[in-house]
Amino acid sequence: MNDPELKYYLRLIKDLAGHFGSNTEIVVHDLRSKDPEHSIVAIENGHITGRKVGDGPSHVVLDAIRAGDNMEDRLSYLTKTEDGKILKSSTICLRDSDGAAIGLLGINTDITLTMAMEQYLHQFHMTDTPDSEPEQITTNVSDLLETLIRKSIDLIGKPASLMSKDEKIKAIRFLNDSGAFLITKSGPKVCSVFGISKYTLYSYLDEAKSDSQPV
Secondary structure, eight states: OOHHHHHHHHHHHHHHHHHHOTTEEEEEEETTOSOGGGOEEEEESGGGTTOOTTOOOOHHHHHHHHHGGGOOOEEEEEEEOTTOOEEEEEEEEEEOTTSOEEEEEEEEEEOHHHHHHHHHHHHHHOOSOTTSOOOOOOSSHHHHHHHHHHHHHHHHTSOGGGOOHHHHHHHHHHHHHTTGGGSTTHHHHHHHHHTOOHHHHHHHHHHHHHOOOOO
16 A cells, blocks of 8 residues: 555544444555565554554455455454454455555454343343243233233134134133133123123133133
């Protein structure tokens, strides 16, 4: 790289480092260097990888050197440092006005801590019933009854008006097993929702209680 190009990239990576913060390393490799073993000509936050100006290339840089002008950008891939840091990395080709590759801009963000936090949160959120819907906390028995009736309808998977007798019995069995009929005046509400009489409700309850089939 010539001096104007280098000065531009020095300013660019300083600004980028200011934007991303101290957990992101910004590095420029000179692909026109006569000494490819010392390709780094500018770097910010080198503490991430322990590198400095004058250090050599990674295998990504070597691949780019081999590819020449045909190299392509690589975005958002994972890398790892010698001391075990996990980095989210991107490598962007720098080209001159003729489109020739003159360098590489590397962005390496240390995500070790966030990955550990993600794993912790995943374990913290695990429950004994991972596939179940969260239980709704109601503030009164009327809301509770509404919730249980809605669950009984969801169990069948169709509106109460379209349910067969057996499906209504299954729904009422769920309500009985859930304690819905311990709620005062639950019977009339259930009769209204399922379009049945009080006598039919008692009949369905008897069948539900005698039926050993699980809900």
